[in-house]
Amino acid sequence: MGVVSSTEAYLLATGKIRDYTDLVANATEVVSIVIATNGVQDIYLSQNSMLDNSKLRAIEIVSNAEQIYGNNPDGTTSENLTLASLPDFVFTLGKDSENIARTPFTSMHRPTQNGKFYFIDSDAGSHRIGDSYISQIGTGSYSGRIITLRFWYNRI
Amino acid sequence: MYFCENILLEMNNIIVKQSQLVTATIDGTPTVNRRYKFNDIPNLSRNNIILYGIEAYSASQLTSTASGADVISAADSLGVTVTLKDNQNNEFIYQMPYTNLIRSNNGGFVILLEPKVINLTDCYVQINNALSLADGDQAVFNFYYDFV
Numbered sequence: 123m124g125v126v127s128s129t130e131a132y133l134l135a136t137g138k139i140r141d142y143t144d145l146v147a148n149a150t151e152v153v154s155i156v157i158a159t160n161g162v163q164d165i166y167l168s169q170n171s172m173l174d175n176s177k178l179r180a181i182e183i184v185s186n187a188e189q190i191y192g193n194n195p196d197g198t199t200s201e202n203l204t205l206a207s208l209p210d211f212v213f214t215l216g217k218d219s220e221n222i223a224r225t226p227f228t229s230m231h232r233p234t235q236n237g238k239f240y241f242i243d244s245d246a247g248s249h250r251i252g253d254s255y256i257s258q259i260g261t262g263s264y265s266g267r268i269i270t271l272r273f274w275y276n277r278i
Numbered sequence: 279m280y281f282c283e284n285i286l287l288e289m290n291n292i293i294v295k296q297s298q299l300v301t302a303t304i305d306g307t308p309t310v311n312r313r314y315k316f317n318d319i320p321n322l323s324r325n326n327i328i329l330y331g332i333e334a335y336s337a338s339q340l341t342s343t344a345s346g347a348d349v350i351s352a353a354d355s356l357g358v359t360v361t362l363k364d365n366q367n368n369e370f371i372y373q374m375p376y377t378n379l380i381r382s383n384n385g386g387f388v389i390l391l392e393p394k395v396i397n398l399t400d401c402y403v404q405i406n407n408a409l410s411l412a413d414g415d416q417a418v419f420n421f422y423y424d425f426v
Contacts, residue, residue, distance in 0.1 A: 133290070133390065133393070134290070137293055137295075138293055138330050138393075138424070139291065139293060139390060140291065140293050141289060142289050143289070162346075209337065209338065209341045210341050212340070223294050224299050225294075225297055226299075226335060226340045228339040228382070229333065229339070229381060234382050235381055236386035237386060238386030240294070241291060241293040241294065243294075243295075259340070259342050259343070260342060
């Protein structure tokens with residue numbers, strides 16, 4: 123792979139950048155959660171040992187502009203968050219009490235970013251989905267809406 | 279990807295190692311040319327992180343900060359610049375327009391930096407036009423970093 127500067131070579135060698143057209147991952151998993159109440163709150167994700175033991179490569183949020191309904195575990199569906207509501211939410215990837223990455227939903231929303239992924243290389247065991255959470259930082263009323271996060275990961 | 283003479287240029291985007299939202303508060307009546315230092319974050323402000331990417335947010339991308347403060351609006355962001363200092367006190371990014379750091383303004387690419395040990399609380403935003411900025415508004419950035 124050609125490079126244009128020693129800085130870019132360093133960033134590539136240390137895993138800090140990647141060509142945006144590179145293969146993202148070899149599998150995806152959807153993690154979704156229904157918002158139970160209105161108002162400012164932290165919403166923890168359910169545990170997911172499969173993702174905990176996989177290498178995460180990218181995370182995206184799906185709004186109702188791309189997919190109107192998200193799937194509940196019981197087979198029913200709920201309406202996804204609206205595109206306009208994305209600025210009211212922030213996602214934090216964590217492990218134990220450490221916050222690895224804290225990112226507004228708009229950064230993880232691919233249509234907003236002209237299709238670009240939010241790359242995150244987190245090795246198996248370096249993150250814990252059950253310790254990760256979504257913060258509603260705006261006071262909007264979104265009770266009953268489903269948050270659909272798509273994790274792109276590499277199967278071990 | 280495209281070719282420029284004999285050099286292969288890649289279109290690289292950031293991979294997040296660690297990220298943290300950092301803020302600078304417009305404290306008091308917004309005043310042209312005044313500098314507003316970044317707020318202290320104890321685990322990032324000990325010259326202990328290498329910054330390699332930065333992203334800014336207006337209220338169009340993030341309605342408020344974790345502390346509940348208003349984020350500066352997209353219209354007001356046109357009157358704000360950003361200066362970043364390293365641990366040698368060099369202003370390696372000087373008066374960069376705030377809007378240039380908003381990811382969606384750059385086709386989804388995060389602004390990449392030559393990795394630097396950063397002095398967080400010496401970095402600042404500066405107002406060059408107060409527009410409708412208000413006391414308490416916050417400039418919000420996502421720092422993409424690795425530990426020293």
